[in-house]
Amino acid sequence: MKLNVNSDIALTHLLTRKKQTLIAAMGVTVGIGIFIFMISLVVGFNRYSDEALFKAAPHLRIYKDDILSQPLIPQSNSGYTAVIVNPKITNLSNALINPEKIMADLIKQEDVVTVAPQVSVNLFYNNGTSQINGIASGVNILEANAMFNIQSTMLAGDVRNLVATPNGILIGVGIAKKLNIQLHDNINVTSSVGVVKVMKVEGIFKTSNSNIDLTKSYVNLAVSQQLLHQSSSYVTDILVNIKDPNEAPVFSKRLKTLTIYKVEDWQAANEQTMSSKKTRGVMFGAISLAILLVAAFGIYNIINMTIKEKLNDIAILKATGFSGKDVINIFIKETLIMGFIGTLIGLLLAAGLIKVVSGIYIGGDREYFPIGFELSIFIAGAIIGMLVTLGAGYIPALNAAKIDPIEIFRK
Amino acid sequence: MMEKQVILKTNRIAKYFYEPVKFKALNDISFEVFESEFVTMIGKSGCGKSTLLYILSTMDTAYEGELFIAGQKITGQKQDQLAAIRNQNIGFVFQFHYLLPEFSCLKNVMIPALKLGKYSYEEVEEQAYQKLELLGIKDQALKPAAKLSGGQQQRVAIARALINSPKIIMCDEPTGNLDSKNTEIVLETFQQLSKEFGQTIIAVTHDNDFASKSDRNIEMGDGKIINHDKKI
Numbered sequence: 001m002k003l004n005v006n007s008d009i010a011l012t013h014l015l016t017r018k019k020q021t022l023i024a025a026m027g028v029t030v031g032i033g034i035f036i037f038m039i040s041l042v043v044g045f046n047r048y049s050d051e052a053l054f055k056a057a058p059h060l061r062i063y064k065d066d067i068l069s070q071p072l073i074p075q076s077n078s079g080y081t082a083v084i085v086n087p088k089i090t091n092l093s094n095a096l097i098n099p100e101k102i103m104a105d106l107i108k109q110e111d112v113v114t115v116a117p118q119v120s121v122n123l124f125y126n127n128g129t130s131q132i133n134g135i136a137s138g139v140n141i142l143e144a145n146a147m148f149n150i151q152s153t154m155l156a157g158d159v160r161n162l163v164a165t166p167n168g169i170l171i172g173v174g175i176a177k178k179l180n181i182q183l184h185d186n187i188n189v190t191s192s193v194g195v196v197k198v199m200k201v202e203g204i205f206k207t208s209n210s211n212i213d214l215t216k217s218y219v220n221l222a223v224s225q226q227l228l229h230q231s232s233s234y235v236t237d238i239l240v241n242i243k244d245p246n247e248a249p250v251f252s253k254r255l256k257t258l259t260i261y262k263v264e265d266w267q268a269a270n271e272q273t274m275s276s277k278k279t280r281g282v283m284f285g286a287i288s289l290a291i292l293l294v295a296a297f298g299i300y301n302i303i304n305m306t307i308k309e310k311l312n313d314i315a316i317l318k319a320t321g322f323s324g325k326d327v328i329n330i331f332i333k334e335t336l337i338m339g340f341i342g343t344l345i346g347l348l349l350a351a352g353l354i355k356v357v358s359g360i361y362i363g364g365d366r367e368y369f370p371i372g373f374e375l376s377i378f379i380a381g382a383i384i385g386m387l388v389t390l391g392a393g394y395i396p397a398l399n400a401a402k403i404d405p406i407e408i409f410r411k
Numbered sequence: 412m413m414e415k416q417v418i419l420k421t422n423r424i425a426k427y428f429y430e431p432v433k434f435k436a437l438n439d440i441s442f443e444v445f446e447s448e449f450v451t452m453i454g455k456s457g458c459g460k461s462t463l464l465y466i467l468s469t470m471d472t473a474y475e476g477e478l479f480i481a482g483q484k485i486t487g488q489k490q491d492q493l494a495a496i497r498n499q500n501i502g503f504v505f506q507f508h509y510l511l512p513e514f515s516c517l518k519n520v521m522i523p524a525l526k527l528g529k530y531s532y533e534e535v536e537e538q539a540y541q542k543l544e545l546l547g548i549k550d551q552a553l554k555p556a557a558k559l560s561g562g563q564q565q566r567v568a569i570a571r572a573l574i575n576s577p578k579i580i581m582c583d584e585p586t587g588n589l590d591s592k593n594t595e596i597v598l599e600t601f602q603q604l605s606k607e608f609g610q611t612i613i614a615v616t617h618d619n620d621f622a623s624k625s626d627r628n629i630e631m632g633d634g635k636i637i638n639h640d641k642k643i
Contacts, residue, residue, distance in 0.1 A: 005525035008518075009511075016513040316509045319470060320523040320571070321498020323491040406465045409505060409583070 006326055009317075010333035013306065021338055024302040028342025028389055031295030033349030035288040036381035040354055040371050042284045046277055048370035050245065052208045053273060055148050056216070057266050058116075058239035059248045060255065062102065064094050065262035099235040102259055109255075111243045116143035118237040119224040125171070125217070126188035127179040134175065134215035136189070138224020141170075147241050150205060150218065156183040157203030159218075166220060168202035174214030176204045191227035199223075292388050295342075299392040303335055307400045314400055315408035324401035331400055335393025336386070343385035347378055415445040417482075418578055418611045419467065424476035426462055426634075436462050438634040440476070446578075447609040449601055451622040453641070454631035460615045461583055463631070467613065468501060468581050469493045481578055498527050502572030506584035509568065510556035516543065516567045517552040524574045535574075542570040546600060562593030569600060573610075580604065582614035586621055598624055619643055 014021045068087045096102065099117055106115045119138035124131050137144070141162040145151055151159050155173055162168040169187060181187055183201055190196050199219065206213055219227075225234050242251055248265035255263045267274050307314070314327055351373065360369040426437040437459045444450050452460045465471040466478065469485055472493070478485040480500060485493070502523075510519045520539040524530065530538070543549045546566040551559055556567060565585070572580050580601075586594040598621060604610045605626070614625070622628050623643040630638040 005522060005528075008525070009522070012513050012518075312509055313511050316503075316505075316511065317522075318494065319468070319497065319503050321494050321496075321526050323494035325491065326494075326526070404470075406471050409465070410461070 006329045007333055010330045010337065013310070013330075014334055014337055017306070020302055020306075021341075024299050024338045025342035025345065027295040027298030028339055028385055029346040029349055031292040031388070032343050032346025032381050032385040033353065034291050035384065036347070036350035036377055037353040037357075038284045038288040039377050039381070040350070040374055041357075042280050043374055043377065044369075044371035045280070047372075049273065049277070053266065053270060054245065055150075055153060055207055056209065056212055057269060058147055059242050059245050059266050060240040060252055061264050061269070062096070062106075062238040062240065062255070062259060062261050063236060063264070064091065064096060066091055094236045095230070095234050096236065096238065096261060099233070099238060102238060102261075105258055106238065106240055106255070109258075111247070111251075112240060113243055114143060114147045114239075114241040116140060116147055116239045117221065117235040118144075118239055119221060119228065119230075119234060120236055121219075121224045121227045122192040123227065124190045125175055125179060126190060127181055130179055132175055132178055132214070134172075134217060136169070136217045136219050136224060136227070138219050138221045138227075140221055141218060144218065144239075147239060153205040153207050155204045155206050157201070159203060161202040162218070162220060165200055165202055167197065167199050167223060168220070169199040170203040170205055170218040171201055172213035172216050173204050173206040174210060175217065176201070178214070189227070193227075193229055195227045195229060197223070197227060292384065296388045296392040299335060299338060299389050300396060302338075303331060303393050304396040306334070307331065307396050311403065311408050314403050315405035318403070318405045319409075327401045327403075328394075328397045331397035332390070332393055335389050335397070339386050339389025339393075342389070343382050346385060347382060350378070350381065415448075417443045418446045418448075418480070419444040419613070420479040421467070422477040422479075424463070424466060424474055424478065426459075426466065426471075426474045436634050437466070437474070440634075440636060442629065442636055442639060444579075444611055444613060446611055447605050449605040449612045449626045450614070450629060451625040451627075452613065452615045452629045452631060453617070453619070453622050454637075456617075458631045459634040460631050464581060464583055464613070464615050468503065469497055498523060499575055500578050502575070502577040502580040504565070504568050504572050504580065504582040504585045506587040510564055510571075512555070512557040514556060515553050516548070516556055516559065516570075519556050519567055520571045520574050523571060527575050529575075539570070539574060542573050543567070545573070546570050547596070562589050562596075565589060565593065565597065566600075569597065573604070576608075577610070579611045579613060582612065582616075584616060585614055586616065586618055594618070594621065601625075 066089045069090050103115050103117065106112055116139060121136045121138060122133070123136055124133050141159050145159050150170070157170070159170065162170060169189070171181070171187070175181070179187065181201055183204060185201050187199050187201055188196065189199055222232065225232055228234065242248065245266065249267055252263040252265040252268070317327065354371055354373060357369050358371050361367065362369055420443045421440055424437055424440040425435065428434045428436050440463060452464065454460050466474050469478075469480075476486070480496070485496065488496070511522070514522070517536070517539050520542055521535050524535040524538065525532070540549060540552060543552050546569055548563055548566050548570070551563055556564060559567065565588070586597055589597065601612050601614070602624070605612055616622055628641040628643055629636055630641040
């Protein structure tokens with residue numbers, strides 16, 4: 001062996017006490033394994049809940065916000081405050097003006113994947129005497145499918161049939177059950193402005209949200225405009241999907257300069273989801289960090305014990321010309337080797353745990369447990385593992401460097 | 412006879428202990444040791460011999476006065492520099508051998524030379540075998556240090572002290588734990604080292620027989636040198 005002398009000493013120390021080395025490494029293994037597993041769990045679950053969310057909501061939605069009445073005469077003197085008693089919402093219509101122009105501008109933007117117009121219609125679904133109120137989305141079904149992947153939620157029928165059937169409708173499974181309607185049956189709808197239409201059920205879908213299943217339906221854009229007595233240029237919302245959904249807030253800021261209408265990102269529209277996501281992250285992060293800390297104490301303990309047992313050796317090394325830096329170097333190397341072994345096995349442990357858990361059947365539309373291999377988490381776990389062990393070894397190594405050989409020799 | 416070169420020199424060294432009460436352990440120590448001289452320091456227990464040796468060894472830096480080794484001022488140097496000076500210029504032999512128990516005898520001898528880094532691993536190995544042969548324990552080279560007898564361990568420790576061909580070898584009761592046969596071997600080795608290899612040996616000892624065979628005895632008492640060349 002032609003190792004550097006410090007490495008040689010470190011390695012000999014470790015090899016002559018294999019059991020302790022292994023126990024210390026195992027501490028790191030468990031710490032890192034559980035850490036990566038937990039974080040993967042959170043990331044997997046977050047992705048799953050985002051996916052569920054994006055089946056019903058776009059990344060960004062552009063619509064006309066309600067405007068409150070303003071004073072007729074603009075306030076010229078800052079000394080006075082203009083007061084309007086009982087202000088009213090002044091919107092005459094929710095329609096966006098010149099939606100084609102807005103959409104054409106949007107699609108030119110970098111990173112925009114899909115842009116789709118939508119008309120929301122409040123309506124009643126009727127069958128015989130039973131009646132449910134809900135919301136129909138008037139869409140170009142192929143664009144909407146590209147955005148929400150509606151096809152993946154279909155229990156019966158096919159979204160493409162809506163293209164061929166102008167008066168077709170896709171309804172949620174809750175509506176179908178309550179009204180006792182099957183595929184290809186007819187259903188009566190009555191809009192909020194009193195238009196009645198007979199629609200043909202071309203599909204039944206089931207999302208992970210039963211409330212949506214009980215209210216939502218998809219119809220062709222033209223039908224929705226007819227239901228509201230509006231012309232073919234009537235559009236209430238423009239839905240936008242972008243490449244990275246996490247960039248949506250940045251995007252919404254950028255788009256605000258492009259249009260006078262309200263641009264709402266999905267994070268703002270789903271504050272509750274976002275806050276529970278944050279809670280999960282903090283909770284799991286804290287638990288796994290605590291486990292890592294325990295592992296670090298294990299390393300600290302073993303290195304400390306080694307140093308206590310090796311006081312004589314440290315003294316003789318110092319007497320024969322090893323400096324304090326060399327002593328630190330030796331014990332840091334020991335720590336790093338233990339940390340490296342532990343981390344390596346920890347990565348394998350995490351991979352094994354993820355593999356096992358990803359095979360657990362949970363039912364629902366996801367079927368299997370939402371967890372996956374994330375390279376970035378493994379890399380982060382490995383780096384954190386090495387840093388934690390480094391810290392745990394550095395403190396006792398520093399103390400070892402301060403040992404005064406004379407005190408040892410005098411005993 | 413050639414004029415003798417001074418290898419180690421102290422100038423009015425004083426040392427205090429503060430626990431449990433302030434106590435002056437060394438007082439106004441000034442002396443010189445010459446090249447290839449075999450010097451023993453004798454005196455009653457607690458007279459400050461060992462304390463002085465640790466100051467000479469550069470390990471203890473909390474003292475007053477000045478220390479010179481091979482013309483270089485040691486007092487005031489940084490710890491890392493002192494470590495390097497020890498590594499190259501000073502070899503140690505202690506009363507309790509202090510070998511590294513996990514390593515073979517050979518490795519124990521090699522470690523200071525590997526630290527010095529002047530020669531390649533193979534050269535160091537070769538030199539270590541030579542030193543072990545000099546002390547007559549070459550056949551034990553590959554055994555773990557802990558498996559040897561006390562006398563053999565002490566000889567390994569001497570071999571380790573010699574590996575970097577230091578100018579000075581310092582010993583604290585080198586024969587304190589040895590039987591007469593091993594004491595004889597150690598003594599002969601020291602005489603050989605000073606005569607043939609020109610190395611300086613400074614040994615603290617209680618053993619008057621051992622002291623009587625050295626070139627010069629420095630007698631200490633109550634923290635002072637009371638005789639620079641005591642005849643025994």
